[in-house]
Amino acid sequence: MKCFFLIPVILLLAYSSVFAKKSGQERIDSLLGEVSNKRDDTSQVKLLSDLAAAYSVINPDEGIKYGEQSLALAGKCNWKKGQAMANIDIGLNYRTKADFQKALQHYQNALKISEEAGLKKTVATALGNIGIINSETGNYPGALEYYFKALKIHEELNDRMGMARNFGNIGNIYSKQKNSSKALEYDFKALKICEELNLKKGIVVNLNNIGNEYADMGDIPKKLEYSFKALKIAEEIQDKYEIQKIYCSIGIVYYRMGKYPDALENSLKALKTSEEIHDKYSIAYNIAQIGCVYSDIAKNLQREKQKGNFKSFSKDELLHKATVWVDSSVKLFKEIGNVSALLYAIENLSEIQRESGNYKGALESYHKYVFYKDSLFSLENNEKITNLETKRELDLKDKVIEINRLKVIQKRKTNIYLSCGIALLLVVVGFVVKERKKSDKLLLNILPEKVADELKKKGSSAASHFDAVTVIFADFVNFTKASERMSPQELVNELDACFRVFDKITSDNHIEKIKTVGDAYLAVSGLPKPNAGHAVNMIKAAKEIMAFMMDRRAKIGDRTFEIRIGIHSGTVVAGIVGIKKFAYDIWGDTVNIAARMEQTSEPGKINISQSTFDLVKDKFSCTYRGEIDAKNKGGMNMYFVD
Numbered sequence: 329m330k331c332f333f334l335i336p337v338i339l340l341l342a343y344s345s346v347f348a349k350k351s352g353q354e355r356i357d358s359l360l361g362e363v364s365n366k367r368d369d370t371s372q373v374k375l376l377s378d379l380a381a382a383y384s385v386i387n388p389d390e391g392i393k394y395g396e397q398s399l400a401l402a403g404k405c406n407w408k409k410g411q412a413m414a415n416i417d418i419g420l421n422y423r424t425k426a427d428f429q430k431a432l433q434h435y436q437n438a439l440k441i442s443e444e445a446g447l448k449k450t451v452a453t454a455l456g457n458i459g460i461i462n463s464e465t466g467n468y469p470g471a472l473e474y475y476f477k478a479l480k481i482h483e484e485l486n487d488r489m490g491m492a493r494n495f496g497n498i499g500n501i502y503s504k505q506k507n508s509s510k511a512l513e514y515d516f517k518a519l520k521i522c523e524e525l526n527l528k529k530g531i532v533v534n535l536n537n538i539g540n541e542y543a544d545m546g547d548i549p550k551k552l553e554y555s556f557k558a559l560k561i562a563e564e565i566q567d568k569y570e571i572q573k574i575y576c577s578i579g580i581v582y583y584r585m586g587k588y589p590d591a592l593e594n595s596l597k598a599l600k601t602s603e604e605i606h607d608k609y610s611i612a613y614n615i616a617q618i619g620c621v622y623s624d625i626a627k628n629l630q631r632e633k634q635k636g637n638f639k640s641f642s643k644d645e646l647l648h649k650a651t652v653w654v655d656s657s658v659k660l661f662k663e664i665g666n667v668s669a670l671l672y673a674i675e676n677l678s679e680i681q682r683e684s685g686n687y688k689g690a691l692e693s694y695h696k697y698v699f700y701k702d703s704l705f706s707l708e709n710n711e712k713i714t715n716l717e718t719k720r721e722l723d724l725k726d727k728v729i730e731i732n733r734l735k736v737i738q739k740r741k742t743n744i745y746l747s748c749g750i751a752l753l754l755v756v757v758g759f760v761v762k763e764r765k766k767s768d769k770l771l772l773n774i775l776p777e778k779v780a781d782e783l784k785k786k787g788s789s790a791a792s793h794f795d796a797v798t799v800i801f802a803d804f805v806n807f808t809k810a811s812e813r814m815s816p817q818e819l820v821n822e823l824d825a826c827f828r829v830f831d832k833i834t835s836d837n838h839i840e841k842i843k844t845v846g847d848a849y850l851a852v853s854g855l856p857k858p859n860a861g862h863a864v865n866m867i868k869a870a871k872e873i874m875a876f877m878m879d880r881r882a883k884i885g886d887r888t889f890e891i892r893i894g895i896h897s898g899t900v901v902a903g904i905v906g907i908k909k910f911a912y913d914i915w916g917d918t919v920n921i922a923a924r925m926e927q928t929s930e931p932g933k934i935n936i937s938q939s940t941f942d943l944v945k946d947k948f949s950c951t952y953r954g955e956i957d958a959k960n961k962g963g964m965n966m967y968f969v970d
Contacts, residue, residue, distance in 0.1 A: 373402045373410040380417035384424050385569060386606045391421035408445035412438040416450075416457055423461065428812065432461045452481035452490055459497060465813065466806040467886060468501050475501070492521040492530055499537065506930065508545050515541060532562045532570045536577065543581060551581055572601035572610055579617060588625045589637055595621060612660035616673050619653030622646050623680050647684040654680060679960075797854035798866040798897040798940060799918055800839075801926035802830070802873060804889035807847040813886060822888055823847065829876050837869040842914055847889075848926075852914055855902055863897050863943035867969060870895060870934045878932065894925025896937040924958035925966065934969040941967045 376398035383391030395418035402410030419434035439454035441447075459474030475498050482490035499514030515538045522530030539554030555578050562570040579594035595618045602610035625638060626646035632638050638646070654677045661670035678693035804810070811819050827844060834841050834851045838859060842850045853869075854862030870893050877891045898918030921937060929935035941950055949970040955963040 370402075370405055370407050370410055373398050373405060373407060373414070376401065377410070377413050377417050380414070381420060384417070384421045386608075388421040388424040391424075392418055395421060408441055409447055409450055412441045412445075412447060412450045412454065415441070416453060419457060423464070426812075428461050428465055432458065435461065448481055449485055449487060449490070452478040452485075452487070455481070456490075456494055456497060463497070463501055463504070465809050465886075466890075468505055471501050472498065488521050488525060489527065489530075492518045492525075492527070492534075495521070496530075496534060496537065499541075503537075503541055503544070506544075508541055511541050512538065528561055528565045529567060529570070532558045532565070532567060532574075535561070536570070536574055540577060543577070548581060548585065552578065555581075568601050568605045569607065572598045572605070572607070572614070575601060576610070576614055576617065579621075583617070583621055583624070586624075586628070588621055588628075588632060591621045592618065608660060608663070612657050612669065615653055615660065616657035616669075616676070619650045619655075619657060619680070620676060622650035622653060623676070623683070626650060626683070644684070647680060650680045651677070651684065651686075792856070792903060793899065793901050794855045794858070795899050796858065796860075796862060796897070797852050797900050797914075797918070798863045798895060798943075799852050799900065799914070799922035800850070800866055800870060801894045801922050802849040802870075802891055803893075803926050804847040804891055805931045807889060810886070810889055818887070826877070826880070826888070830873055833869050833872045833876070837865045837872075839865060839869055842912065850914075850919075852900065852902075855900070855914075863940050864947050866895055867934070867936070867940075867944050867948055871969065874932065874934060890931040892926060892929040892931050893934045894922055894927065894929050894936075895934065895940050896922040896925050897940040897943055921958070921961065921964075924961055924964070928956055928958055928966065930968075936967050936969060938965040938967075941965075 376394050380391045380395035380398060383394060395414055399411060399414035399418065402408075402414050415434040415438035419431040419438070422428075422431035422434065435454050435457045439451060439458065442450040442454055455474050455478040459471045459478065462468070462471035462474060475494050479491060479494040479498070482488075482494060495514045495518035499511045499518065502508075502510035502514065515534055519531065519534035519538065521527075522534055535554045535558035539551045539558065542548075542550035542554065555574055559571065559574045559578070562574060575594045575598035579591050579598060582588075582591035582594060595614055599611065599614035599618065602614055623646075625632060625641075626643045629638065629641070629643050629646065654673060658670065658673045658677055661673050674693050674696050678690045681687075681690035681693060814822070827849065830849055830851075831841060837853070839851050839853045840855060842852055844850070851866075851869075853859065853866040859865065874891065874893065877888070880888050881890060896918055898916070898921070900914045900916040900918050902912065902914045904912055925935045925937055935953075936944075936950065944950075950967040951970055953966040953968060956966050958964045
């Protein structure tokens, strides 16, 4: 099982208390001791603002309360800098709550106040935070633009602490863009300044960022070297917030290496520390990670016992532990409202329950996963189909009643009316035939023609095995974040516009669309009619889809999505599922591997397996990626289509 709960590379947040020696509840207690209800001065404004920043980690609602108190008092004192900083700290708390629109509003307020008052340093701080919002909403070019604007001001002011923050933030963007050399360049620049200024907190953050970058590059010794350096300093300054993040990242590395005792030890330390600072987000991540470790131990128990580990445990006991831990994380992620993490937690829980033999629980968890995954588009699309089916059934029943009534009339009427009755009957029958054609057309939109014909003749259709097909998964990147920027109607309209083009492309290339699941698109080439060129046709379609999405994004920007594609060739079983609102679907390991190809692809890339590459290598130029770990599949050879 792959661990999905990786703590992201940490941003150097552009606000005044980022390099404070104390953090979490300890810092809050210290600040609360200094706040006085009797004072109405700039010192009180600063204390309230610092409290808002400190609460952002563990209780953003409380942080917003103190930030608004600071903002009101700064207005009363007519202290422009205080008003700007209060807006920044309120924005920080809204960012923690993932309310990016309100966060951006407060950062823009801070920028406007600072520019009007000529507060260059605070202007730079506001610009840096606007950059962070762009980063977290996936607008990386926009984030770099704001970071470099902020950096320029910090350099003009010779504000080396501000320079360090922005170097770290710029490095973070390059890391997200998978540009490790650039990311390390800026991380080391940030680290150098922090070491020169003896900013211990900054040193810890940058050492950990550098370690995480080396981990992404596959250099585990370097990762551990920098993480342990960061941990030593974090423990010296007693920064529990950073300590738990470092323990968590070290635990993940050991987990990936299969060193389960070390993985458990560090993950449990991370959990203990996150509980001490009451950080619910980190608690949930660490609990989920521990559950993943126990699940993998159960799968590899025989090997572990040969090493002398976990001798007193049975596989069932370990799977029970895994279930308890991951189920606890599901509840926490629901409470927090982190839907993307919740999806992965539920998916892991379903896998553990299946491994335990609890198939009922696994199915229930999978249904929950599908429930959270499905988008407004798929729900509305299903509703449209259901309404069409219902309307067709009612229309046909009405026509049958009308026909029977006319038959009775025919018997009772004289010959003089017979011709009129027959004529009317023909009109009705013609209408029924017309409606039947409409319904048949709808049926062909749902099922392949061969299957639809079999279903109409027999009332059922047997599943078929296909030896040579190619399956494609196309998924939109950062769909959840994009959906937060759009209204429900805008989201549905954009999905509909994209999927309509996908449908035309697949149809033109003799490819059978299977279904959309939320923002994912599944299709297969080589069935129901076998086709020797199934893989070539699929690559052609994938390239057309990618070209369309890149062109659309260039034209309308963030109002559409980036896409990643995965393709695999092999065997499948295909047939109809259910007896009501039936659907044509495909099953088999080929489908699972195609999904893994998509999951391990990158935005703007078409990732194909070895089997697909072997079929198309003479037709298309491809770049070998190496052997990459795929969930539940181990290392697999993968290629990007150029």
